[in-house]
Amino acid sequence: MTDVAERAAAGFRTRYGEPPAGRWAAPGRVNLIGEHTDYNDGFVLPFALPLRTVAAAAGQDGARWTVWSELSDETVTFGADEVAEPGRVTGWGAYVAGVVWALRDAGHDVPGARLAIASDVPLGAGLSSSAALEAAVLTALVDLGGLDLPAERQPRLAQRAENVYVGAPTGIMDQSAAIRCRDGHALFLDCRTEEVEHIPFDLHAAGLAMLVVDSHAPHRHADGEYAARRRSCEAGAARLGVPALRDVGIDQLDTALARLDDPETRRRVRHVVTEDQRVLDTVALLRAGRVREIGPLLTASHVSMRDDFEITVPEIDTAVEAALAAGALGARMTGGGFGGCVLALVEVDAAEAVADAVTAAYAKKGFPAPGHVTVLPAGGATRLD
Ligand code: GLA
Numbered sequence: 001m002t003d004v005a006e007r008a009a010a011g012f013r014t015r016y017g018e019p020p021a022g023r024w025a026a027p028g029r030v031n032l033i034g035e036h037t038d039y040n041d042g043f044v045l046p047f048a049l050p051l052r053t054v055a056a057a058a059g060q061d062g063a064r065w066t067v068w069s070e071l072s073d074e075t076v077t078f079g080a081d082e083v084a085e086p087g088r089v090t091g092w093g094a095y096v097a098g099v100v101w102a103l104r105d106a107g108h109d110v111p112g113a114r115l116a117i118a119s120d121v122p123l124g125a126g127l128s129s130s131a132a133l134e135a136a137v138l139t140a141l142v143d144l145g146g147l148d149l150p151a152e153r154q155p156r157l158a159q160r161a162e163n164v165y166v167g168a169p170t171g172i173m174d175q176s177a178a179i180r181c182r183d184g185h186a187l188f189l190d191c192r193t194e195e196v197e198h199i200p201f202d203l204h205a206a207g208l209a210m211l212v213v214d215s216h217a218p219h220r221h222a223d224g225e226y227a228a229r230r231r232s233c234e235a236g237a238a239r240l241g242v243p244a245l246r247d248v249g250i251d252q253l254d255t256a257l258a259r260l261d262d263p264e265t266r267r268r269v270r271h272v273v274t275e276d277q278r279v280l281d282t283v284a285l286l287r288a289g290r291v292r293e294i295g296p297l298l299t300a301s302h303v304s305m306r307d308d309f310e311i312t313v314p315e316i317d318t319a320v321e322a323a324l325a326a327g328a329l330g331a332r333m334t335g336g337g338f339g340g341c342v343l344a345l346v347e348v349d350a351a352e353a354v355a356d357a358v359t360a361a362y363a364k365k366g367f368p369a370p371g372h373v374t375v376l377p378a379g380g381a382t383r384l385d
Contacts, residue, residue: 004120005054005384007070012056012116015068015075020056020116022143026135026381027052028121029128029177030212030334030343032186032201033294033301034279036309038171040233040272041192041244043279046173047201047377048181049212053119053132054384057140060112067096067137069117086165095133098165102157103141103149111145125214126340130166131174134158135381139179143383151381152194154179169227170336181380188283192246199286201377206291209348213323213358214371217315217339226336229268229309236260236269245269250277271308275301295330295345302332311337315367319344319358326350326357 002010005023012020027048034044060066063080069092076093083089083104089097096115103110115137121129138158142149149157158175162168172191181187185198203210237245240256248256253273260266278297285293302320306312312320316333323331323344331344346354355372362370 004052004118007118008054008056008116011068011070011118012058012114015116016058016114018058021058022140023054023056023384024136024140024143024381025052025054025384026132026139026178027181027378028132029174029181030210030341030375031173031177032334032343033282033298033332034173034275035301035305035334035337036229036233036311037246037272037275037279038173038189038191039169039230040237040276041246042272042276044173044189044191045186045199045279045282046177046181046189047186048177048380049121049127049375050378051120051122051127053117053121053129053136055136055140056116056118057113057144059144060114062112063110064112065096065100065115066113067093067115067117071117071119071123087167092133094166095130095161096137098161099134099137099141099158101165102161103138103147105160106157108147108149109145110141110147113141113144115140122214124219124339126335128174128178128335130162131158131178134161134175135178139381139383151179156194168223169230177380179381181377183379184377186286186377188279192244197283199283201286201291203291203376204348207348208292208329209346209351209374210376211323211328211344211346211351211354212334212373212375213319213342213344213355215313215315215319215339215342216368216370217313219339220313222336222338225311225338229311232265232268233272236265239265240269245272246276248273250274267308267310271304274304292329292345295328298330298332298343298345299324305333305337309337313338314365315362315370316340316342318361318365318367319370322358322361323354326354328354
């Protein structure tokens with residue numbers, strides 16, 4: 001298939017009869033560790049994938065936005081009325097209209113624009129194709145309009161597009177990863193202060209590879225379950241009298257758990273508090289250059305998501321168990337849960353054998369075959385030309 005940036009430019013020329021003024025790319029992400037901690041004001045450690053969404057764009061007169069996407073080969077057009085209030089544009093166009101809405105709502109004078117979107121980020125695989133789309137469109141509009149919106153303020157705005165316009169109650173991790181990640185690094189983000197530290201994550205130098213297994217599990221009730229987990233966490237924080245679960249330190253965990261009578265809330269709280277600590281421990285190991293030692297933390301994160309947060313599914317657990325049995329140093333589900341992808345940290349020479357072991361375990365259980373790819377950390381949203 002032609003390069004994604006080429007496809008965006010070609011789509012633009014076919015649709016609008018002239019070349020674009022520029023192209024902007026934003027990546028999908030995986031999260032190394034720190035799951036469901038972002039909306040608890042905690043810590044996350046995602047990195048950007050080399051798979052990207054590209055927006056080829058140019059201005060147009062008036063408050064009008066026209067967007068073509070190669071995925072559906074559809075063109076969506078909207079004007080000031082549709083972005084005056086959330087929810088008027090639906091489907092994939094809502095992510096684009098949501099960005100325009102959020103920019104205007106924050107007082108920016110958003111230029112009218114024509115856009116053509118192409119993407120290598122698979123949909124529904126838990127790799128944040130929606131944040132990649134939001135970030136590509138946002139950076140395009142910011143540049144085309146010369147808007148005063150530095151990169152560190154862009155994730156919050158893209159998150160508002162998703163929370164308020166699209167109506168998905170997600171945290172700030174995915175948009176931060178799509179915008180702020182750096183090549184060769186994982187992004188250590190404090191989701192309360194939005195401070196970041198770029199942590200060197202040189203798998204190659206350590207003789208390691210990161211295998212991403214796409215579980216191909218259908219997302220079962222993912223939206224409703226995500227919202228329910230968020231509500232449980234907020235209820236737990238309220239019961240404990242803290243602004244967010246981030247405020248419960250690991251050394252206060254036992255006392256905190258003893259104050260909660262609902263066993264389900266206890267499990268949810270335990271996941272979040274221990275997961276925040278695992279992010280901090282992973283960062284400490286990476287800062288010390290001890291990359292291969294992070295494996296057990298990844299696996300412990302998976303066990304916590306499986307048993308305490310209860311967001312894994314049989315395909316995902318099968319992939320993790322098979323990867324570990326085949327020699328992975330650590331493995332975990334990445335992303336919101338109920339499907340999506342598994343990360344396995346492997347010796348570079350073992351990547352294929354681990355992938356084959358997962359495929360064999362799937363076949364034995366009669367699951368449709370999984371996909372897999374090895375990845376290195378890539379950079380965040382950027383203007384290509
Ligand atoms: C989804 C959300 C993120 C985050 C993860 C779980 O990807 O979009 O904000 O909550 O789930 O860590």
